[in-house]
Amino acid sequence: MTNDRMLVYVSFYAALIAALGLFPLFNIPFLGGVPITAQTLGVMLAGVMLGPVRGAVAVVLFLFLVAIGAPLLAGGRGGLGIFAGPSAGFLIGWPVGAFIAGGLMRQMKERSVIVSAGVSAAIGGIGVVYLFGIPGLMLLADLSFGQAAFGSLVYIPGDLIKVALTAVIAQSVARGLPSALVSRV
Amino acid sequence: MISTYISGDSWLHRLPAGWKLIGLCIFTMVLFPVESPAIAASGFLAALALFTVVGREGYRRLLALRSVLYLLVFLLIFHVLAGTLTSGIVAVFRLMTMVVLATLVTFTTRMEDMLDALNPVLTPLNFIGISSRRIALAIALVIRFTPFLIALADELGSAFKARTGKRGGVRLTAPFAVLALRTADHVSDALAARGGADGFDNIDEVGEGNTPNDQ
Numbered sequence: 001m002t003n004d005r006m007l008v009y010v011s012f013y014a015a016l017i018a019a020l021g022l023f024p025l026f027n028i029p030f031l032g033g034v035p036i037t038a039q040t041l042g043v044m045l046a047g048v049m050l051g052p053v054r055g056a057v058a059v060v061l062f063l064f065l066v067a068i069g070a071p072l073l074a075g076g077r078g079g080l081g082i083f084a085g086p087s088a089g090f091l092i093g094w095p096v097g098a099f100i101a102g103g104l105m106r107q108m109k110e111r112s113v114i115v116s117a118g119v120s121a122a123i124g125g126i127g128v129v130y131l132f133g134i135p136g137l138m139l140l141a142d143l144s145f146g147q148a149a150f151g152s153l154v155y156i157p158g159d160l161i162k163v164a165l166t167a168v169i170a171q172s173v174a175r176g177l178p179s180a181l182v183s184r185v
Numbered sequence: 186m187i188s189t190y191i192s193g194d195s196w197l198h199r200l201p202a203g204w205k206l207i208g209l210c211i212f213t214m215v216l217f218p219v220e221s222p223a224i225a226a227s228g229f230l231a232a233l234a235l236f237t238v239v240g241r242e243g244y245r246r247l248l249a250l251r252s253v254l255y256l257l258v259f260l261l262i263f264h265v266l267a268g269t270l271t272s273g274i275v276a277v278f279r280l281m282t283m284v285v286l287a288t289l290v291t292f293t294t295r296m297e298d299m300l301d302a303l304n305p306v307l308t309p310l311n312f313i314g315i316s317s318r319r320i321a322l323a324i325a326l327v328i329r330f331t332p333f334l335i336a337l338a339d340e341l342g343s344a345f346k347a348r349t350g351k352r353g354g355v356r357l358t359a360p361f362a363v364l365a366l367r368t369a370d371h372v373s374d375a376l377a378a379r380g381g382a383d384g385f386d387n388i389d390e391v392g393e394g395n396t397p398n399d400q
Contacts, residue, residue, distance in 0.1 A: 003314075004381045008373035011323045012366070015330030019338070061323055068299040069189045069291045072331070077250065079189050079291030080209065084283035085253050086260065142276035147263040165358060172359035173366060180366040 006054055009182060013050060013058035014065070017042030021074035037074035041162040043094045044125035047101030048117045048170050051183035056099040063091060089136010093129040100124040105183040113181070117170035121163045126156070189291050191246065195238035197293045202302035205290045212286060216279055222271060225278035232285040239292050246292070253284055319382050326372070337365055 020038040042062075047055035062072065071078035083091065101124025108116035130152060137148035174181050192198075197205070219225050236243050257277050264273025294302075307317060341361055345353035376382065 002373075002377070002381075004376050005370075005373040007319060007323055007382050008326060008369055008376060011326035012330055012369040012372075014323070015327045015334055016365075018327065018331045019334035061327065065324060065327060068303070069294065069296045070328075071189050079288050081250065081253075081284040081286075081288035081291060084213065084280070084287045086256050086280055140276075140280060141260045142269075142272050143260065143263055144267065147267065151259060151263065165355070168355075169358055169362045173362050176359070176363040177366050177370075180363075180370070 006182075009050060009180075010054055010058045010061060013042065013046040013055070014062040016045065017059065017062045018065075018070075018072040021072060038162070039074055040094070040125055040129065040159065041165055043098050043129070044101055044121040044162060044166040045169060047098035047124050047183075048105050048120050048166055049173065049181055049183060050098075050102060051106055052099045052102035054182065055102040056095040059095040059098045063094065086137055086141045087133065088140060090129055090133035092136065093132025096132060097124040097128040100128045102183055109184065112171075113174040113184070114167045114171040118163055118167035121166040122160075125163060125166070126159045189246075190295050191239045191242055191292045193239060193293065195293070197235075197238045197289070200293075202294045202298040205294060206302060209286060209290050213283055216282060219279065220272070220275060222274045222278065225275045225282070229278045229282045229285070232282045232289070236285065236289060239289065243289075243292055247285065247288060250284060250288065253280075257281065316383070322382050330369075333368070334365055337361065337368075 017039050020042045043059055046058040049055070050058060066072050066078045066082060067080055069079050073082055082088070101120040104120035104123055105116055108119065134145065134148045134152055137143055137151065138145060141148070143151070170181065174184070179185060216225075216228060219228070236247065257280060260280075261273050261277055264270055264276070304317065307320060310320070311317070338357075338361055341357045341364070342353050345351070345357060
């Protein structure tokens with residue numbers, strides 16, 4: 001893979017995260033309007049498809065655009081205010097989650113794509129993201145661990161759907177366009 | 186692309202982006218250890234008052250951040266249940282102040298200016314082979330890819346509906362992924378055909394001699 005191709009792929013996944021925020025895949029107005037967004041699906045896919053470093057770079061590129069004022073987070077939000085809000089920890093967890101998901105995907109080269117993509121997405125996209133998100137909530141919102149963890153439970157069902165989608169998409173790409181599964185080439 | 190910037194000519198608009206970012210950092214650090222509800226509340230009121238520089242449009246757009254507000258309500262409920270109402274109120278005011286101020290910086294700073302202000306921070310990336318040219322190209326590609334992906338999803342959805350009368354939903358993810366990724370491949374081929382991310386003029390400088398003029 002050439003450098004230029006990677007530049008395009010990294011931008012592609014950053015754009016995918018943005019598009020998933022604008023495109024209401026399952027923006028269920030849950031619990032008084034806190035949206036369950038599809039954007040973490042993009043984070044999981046970036047890690048699983050691109051591998052650790054490039055996956056994380058794609059997410060960082062997306063967050064960078066949001067930080068400088070592009071309204072690309074779900075609901076047309078953007079700007080520095082987002083990183084001061086209570087969910088800032090989750091956003092910081094995104095690139096780390098993509099990194100871990102990509103690394104696991106690479107570690108599990110021997111296993112089938114669908115299984116390793118599912119496991120990587122679950123650990124990176126849920127485990128690692130919450131590992132940052134919950135302490136973020138505790139720190140920024142002055143909550144105890146139990147409160148922050150309980151509050152985050154709302155998002156778990158949606159996240160599990162996204163893990164399943166990531167596994168299925170990785171499998172279809174492995175069949176239909178194997179060269180695009182960069183983490184495996 | 187739409188941006189969150191609100192045009193205007195206030196002193197905050199004219200203040201260099203770098204100053205605004207540094208000011209925001211300092212203010213956040215000062216605000217964080219505050220534990221008195223009165224100080225936290227007055228900080229919030231001051232931040233709201235500062236918002237007058239972006240006028241009514243600014244307040245209207247601030248309301249778009251409602252989703253943060255819902256979160257804050259839950260936060261407060263948690264604190265009430267835990268019997269820590271005071272620290273809950275402080276936390277809510279502190280968060281709201283930080284969000285309002287950071288949003289104000291975003292509203293009064295053009296994306297280009299923000300990028301320029303961040304240039305000194307990004308320059309060290311040059312050493313690991315990420316030139317500012319590559320960053321600019323990546324940003325341009327993201328901005329172009331995003332509406333393309335939405336249009337592609339719409340197109341596949343409408344085509345499926347025309348064929349079956351039903352919504353495609355999850356069934357369309359596989360064709361969507363393959364089609365979209367194939368387009369990304371085409372884009373990188375097109376980029377390569379035009380000399381790659383660094384362009385032909387860079388090859389000139391290296392002196393590989395393979396420029397169009399040689400033929």
